[in-house]
Amino acid sequence: MILDQFRLDGKTALVTGASAGLGAAMAIALAQAGADVVCHGNSRSPRTCEKIEKLGRRTAAVQADLAQSGAAESLFEKAQQFAPVDIVINNAGTIRRAKAIEYSDADWTAVLQVNLNSVWKLCQAAGRFFIARQATGKIVNIASLLAFQGGITVPAYAASKGAVAQLTKPLANEWASQGVNVNAIAPGYMRTANTAALQRDEIRNRQILERIPAQRWGDPADICGAAVFLASAASDYVNGHVLVVDGGWMGT
Numbered sequence: 001m002i003l004d005q006f007r008l009d010g011k012t013a014l015v016t017g018a019s020a021g022l023g024a025a026m027a028i029a030l031a032q033a034g035a036d037v038v039c040h041g042n043s044r045s046p047r048t049c050e051k052i053e054k055l056g057r058r059t060a061a062v063q064a065d066l067a068q069s070g071a072a073e074s075l076f077e078k079a080q081q082f083a084p085v086d087i088v089i090n091n092a093g094t095i096r097r098a099k100a101i102e103y104s105d106a107d108w109t110a111v112l113q114v115n116l117n118s119v120w121k122l123c124q125a126a127g128r129f130f131i132a133r134q135a136t137g138k139i140v141n142i143a144s145l146l147a148f149q150g151g152i153t154v155p156a157y158a159a160s161k162g163a164v165a166q167l168t169k170p171l172a173n174e175w176a177s178q179g180v181n182v183n184a185i186a187p188g189y190m191r192t193a194n195t196a197a198l199q200r201d202e203i204r205n206r207q208i209l210e211r212i213p214a215q216r217w218g219d220p221a222d223i224c225g226a227a228v229f230l231a232s233a234a235s236d237y238v239n240g241h242v243l244v245v246d247g248g249w250m251g252t
């Protein structure tokens with residue numbers, strides 16, 4: 001039955017950046033679909049776990065600063081101690097805004113480390129594990145509309161998200177025949193801490209709303225259907241796709 005293909009019973013997911021925003025929403029949605037969930041956070045303790053426990057699912061909180069080299073690999077090992085992982089959602093991300101001529105090396109390095117290098121290392125660790133155990137696996141990388149567009153004063157972020165969308169494709173090409181699906185979601189403008197500065201900026205807020213056919217910012221809940229789809233058997237023949245969830249922005 002078609003809805004059964006979306007069920008995640010018996011699966012274990014690792015969601016990075018599950019303490020807030022889109023990551024918290026996706027972690028809870030995966031649990032609602034039946035998965036046990038390892039919730040990663042950096043600074044804040046993931047209250048998401050409490051909500052998942054209330055759904056009757058098993059869960060654990062793990063901390064890792066993905067701006068540190070080596071953190072992604074040890075995060076995957078910690079998650080494996082909870083249960084063998086079937087689904088990885090590479091959601092943690094950071095944004096630092098400054099004009100290109102003033103952009104600091106520290107900001108560039110931090111954004112690329114969290115948004116790209118750690119995603120790559122987590123994909124590699126998960127891919128190695130899935131292929132060695134000869135079972136299916138799902139990887140969902142969270143990109144952005146700035147995988148396609150440049151944005152304003154976010155050179156490191158746009159470079160990292162463009163790279164995440166591209167990275168998704170060679171991994172999908174290599175691993176599809178071994179039952180490992182690698183896909184990405186490109187969220188549009190969603191109401192989270194990541195976009196707080198834009199939401200506060202009256203002019204940018206108006207410009208953004210004028211371009212979105214749905215005429216509203218996205219809510220974290222808006223990304224959950226795409227996440228469950230790409231984490232489930234319903235997407236077994238979907239490989240290397242970047243699924244845009246943007247209220248129609250890219251069509252205008």
Ligand code: NAP
Nearest residue numbers: 017021022041042043044065066067092093144190192194
């Ligand atoms: P958010 O509310 O700011 O959440 C970001 C998450 O990433 C938090 O859980 C945070 O952990 C984690 N994180 C940040 N820096 C980290 C680090 N150094 N090490 C480990 N974890 C770190 O933002 P969001 O909007 O939900 O963003 C989630 C993802 O969606 C990001 O990849 C973002 O680029 C992408 N995205 C968002 C939008 C949007 O409109 N909101 C649009 C396109 C793409 P702590 O809270 O524990 O620090």
